[in-house]
Amino acid sequence: MQERNRTFSPGESELFWCQNCSLPLLSEKCSICNSSGQKIPLSPPGDVRLCFAKGRERLSDLFVQKYGCADFLDGKVILLNKIAGIDRRDQVILDGRHIATLWFDITSSSFNLDLESAGAVLLAKRAIRGFAKCQETMLKGHIKGKWLSPEYIESQPEGISEGDNIVLKIGKYAGVGVVRRRGD
Numbered sequence: 001m002q003e004r005n006r007t008f009s010p011g012e013s014e015l016f017w018c019q020n021c022s023l024p025l026l027s028e029k030c031s032i033c034n035s036s037g038q039k040i041p042l043s044p045p046g047d048v049r050l051c052f053a054k055g056r057e058r059l060s061d062l063f064v065q066k067y068g069c070a071d072f073l074d075g076k077v078i079l080l081n082k083i084a085g086i087d088r089r090d091q092v093i094l095d096g097r098h099i100a101t102l103w104f105d106i107t108s109s110s111f112n113l114d115l116e117s118a119g120a121v122l123l124a125k126r127a128i129r130g131f132a133k134c135q136e137t138m139l140k141g142h143i144k145g146k147w148l149s150p151e152y153i154e155s156q157p158e159g160i161s162e163g164d165n166i167v168l169k170i171g172k173y174a175g176v177g178v179v180r181r182r183g184d
């Protein structure tokens, strides 16, 4: 283990997560159980706040609308980390993991969710819509950022549109797929 860096650099904020206590920590060591927390990946500048009732309701509605479930949010600490930029965008952090990004879509004047891998893992066993089952053979190659050939898709949701984030179930693995239309 490396000696802890004691210098303070303004503008850099760090947050840790205690798996034992399910609590966010301002320093690596948990003062309740004394274990070391895991660093939460935060986009700069690191402007984190607790997600309260209204935000929770918004997230719950979006997860239900897109994936048919949101029970995994119940009773959990949810943190929102504002991402620098002109539009309103927050990293949604559940149990210390970045599960999705919440953003406000000005064209439709409504909130939307971009799913992250950790969110897809959470949803893989729970989602009742918004998921596609894929053949495990597709895992043989590098698939990140690639066009997914239709022959690998065993089943897919109906009524999907450009830009939708769907959960890809690939055997025991899960990932995020973005709906794209090709020419036709």
Ligand SMILES: [Zn+2]
Pocket: 018, 019, 020, 021, 022, 030, 031, 032, 033, 034, 035
């Ligand atoms: Zn602890």
